Amino acid sequence: MTPTTDETAVEAANTAFYEALENGDFETLSDLWLADGTPVTCVHPGWPVLTGRGEVLRSYALIMANTEYIQFFLTDLRISPAGDTALVTCTENILSGGPAEDGDDLGPLVGQLVVATNVFRRTPDGWRLWSHHASPVLAETTGPDTGEPAPDDAGPPL
Amino acid sequence: MTPTTDETAVEAANTAFYEALENGDFETLSDLWLADGTPVTCVHPGWPVLTGRGEVLRSYALIMANTEYIQFFLTDLRISPAGDTALVTCTENILSGGPAEDGDDLGPLVGQLVVATNVFRRTPDGWRLWSHHASPVLAETTGPDTGEPAPDDAGPPL
Numbered sequence: 001m002t003p004t005t006d007e008t009a010v011e012a013a014n015t016a017f018y019e020a021l022e023n024g025d026f027e028t029l030s031d032l033w034l035a036d037g038t039p040v041t042c043v044h045p046g047w048p049v050l051t052g053r054g055e056v057l058r059s060y061a062l063i064m065a066n067t068e069y070i071q072f073f074l075t076d077l078r079i080s081p082a083g084d085t086a087l088v089t090c091t092e093n094i095l096s097g098g099p100a101e102d103g104d105d106l107g108p109l110v111g112q113l114v115v116a117t118n119v120f121r122r123t124p125d126g127w128r129l130w131s132h133h134a135s136p137v138l139a140e141t142t143g144p145d146t147g148e149p150a151p152d153d154a155g156p157p158l
Numbered sequence: 159m160t161p162t163t164d165e166t167a168v169e170a171a172n173t174a175f176y177e178a179l180e181n182g183d184f185e186t187l188s189d190l191w192l193a194d195g196t197p198v199t200c201v202h203p204g205w206p207v208l209t210g211r212g213e214v215l216r217s218y219a220l221i222m223a224n225t226e227y228i229q230f231f232l233t234d235l236r237i238s239p240a241g242d243t244a245l246v247t248c249t250e251n252i253l254s255g256g257p258a259e260d261g262d263d264l265g266p267l268v269g270q271l272v273v274a275t276n277v278f279r280r281t282p283d284g285w286r287l288w289s290h291h292a293s294p295v296l297a298e299t300t301g302p303d304t305g306e307p308a309p310d311d312a313g314p315p316l
Contacts, residue, residue, distance in 0.1 A: 038240050041247050041275060046296030049247045049273050051236060078209060082196050082279065085243040087289055089199050089207045115207050117199060117291040119277060121240060131245055133275040135293030138204030 006081040010120055013127040014079070014088050017118070018072045024064045030057055034121055034128040043133040045114050068106050070096040076115075084122040085130070091115050092134065113137040164239040168278055171285040172237070172246050175276070176230045182222045188215055192279055192286040201291040203272050226264050228254040242280040243288070249273050250292065271295040 003011070013032065020029040033053060034040050042056040043049050044063070050056050073093040080087045094112040101107065119131040161169070171190065178187040191211060192198050200214040201207050202221070208214050231251040238245045252270040259265065277289040 039236070039238050041236070041238075041245065043247075043273055043275060043291075043293060046294065047273075048249065048295050049234065049236075049275075051247065076207065078197070078199070078207075080197050080199075082288070083242050085241070085277075087199065087277065089201075089209065089289075091206065115201055115205075117201060117207075117275065117277075117289055119243075119245065119275075119289075130240070131247075131275055131277075133201075133291040133293065135201060135291065136204065136296075137206050138294075 003079070004081070006086065006122075007079045010079050010081055010086040010088060010127050011077070013120055013129075014077075014090070014118060015074075017129060017132075018074065018092075021060075021064075022071055024067070026057075026061060026064060029060055032129055033057070034123070034130050036121075036123060036128075038121070038130060040129065041131045041133075043135070045112070045134050045136045066098055068097050068099045069109070070094065086120045086122075086127060088118040088120065089116065090118075091137075161237070162239070164244065164280075165237045168237050168239055168244040168246060168285050169235070171278055171287075172235075172248070172276060173232075175287060175290075176232065176250075179218075179222075180229055182225070184215075184219060184222060187218055190287055191215065192281065192288050194279075194281060194286075196279070196288060198287065199289045199291075201293070203270070203292050203294045224256055226255050226257045227267070228252065244278045244280075244285060246276040246278065247274065248276075249295075 017032050020032060033056065035053065039052050040056055041049055041051050050059055074090045075093060076091040078089045092114040094114055095109055097109045098107040114134050115137055116132065116134040118129060120127040121130045175190050178190060191214065193211065197210050198214055199207055199209050208217055232248045233251060234249040236247045250272040252272055253267055255267045256265040272292050272294055274290065274292040276287060278285040279288045
């Protein structure tokens with residue numbers, strides 16, 4: 001299907017979000033988060049919920065300070081606008097490295113498999129992030145009976 | 159602040175969602191998910207993204223079949239309606255047990271700390287779930303310099 005105008009615009013905002021992270025561009029990242037007074041929320045993989053622009057943006061400043069290199073390969077991108085809100089889900093195949101500890105330019109690179117739900121709101125200035133929730137995919141085994149993924153180590157999966 | 163009518167209604171829908179899970183009430187759970195053609199999405203802790211009512215509801219049928227007992231103690235509940243969408247974040251303090259394997263009534267109980275972002279849409283029949291994303295909280299240490307949570311074992315937290 002041909003994407004709608006909304007889908008194209010939301011995809012551009014979503015791409016800009018990950019590019020800002022890759023570029024360590026804090027200002028662009030800040031501009032992409034909703035600033036109309038609606039409280040924004042953010043969950044980094046393994047973290048508790050962060051609420052409000054102050055808390056969310058501080059977490060990104062901290063992450064950027066501790067990340068020398070990061071690249072996102074997005075797959076399974078799905079965009080679903082409804083009215084003034086749009087829901088985006090994607091798989092973030094992440095390759096990243098922290099600062100080196102012993103004189104090298106870069107610390108060891110680490111690969112991570114993360115899934116994200118990003119919620120955007122329509123504003124006069126374009127689509128802006130209302131919520132980002134990212135979480136580690138802990139296993140990708142497939143249950144023999146159901147075809148559903150059935151991670152062994154995730155506990156009761158609710 | 160006194161909650162608005164929307165906040166009260168969204169909280170009731172969110173409570174009903176967790177009660178349906180506690181009661182193993184698949185029919186009520188199904189009714190709580192959006193059924194207007196907008197694709198719903200769901201991420202269980204450690205799982206990849208599930209998309210569409212069929213995939214999402216099958217996962218709950220599977221989970222219910224493998225869960226003998228489950229109870230949710232919700233904390234940090236925050237409700238933020240905007241137009242016809244509402245964002246809910248909460249901490250799910252989960253106590254659960256699978257079927258016993260050796261003649262006992264119930265397997266060992268397991269505690270889990272999970273955070274969730276739930277997105278609801280307003281419909282003529284009330285607020286319905288559009289997206290549920292739940293993820294394990296892997297650590298709750300607090301960074302000494304920033305006051306931000308800084309899990310050691312979560313990798314680069316994006």
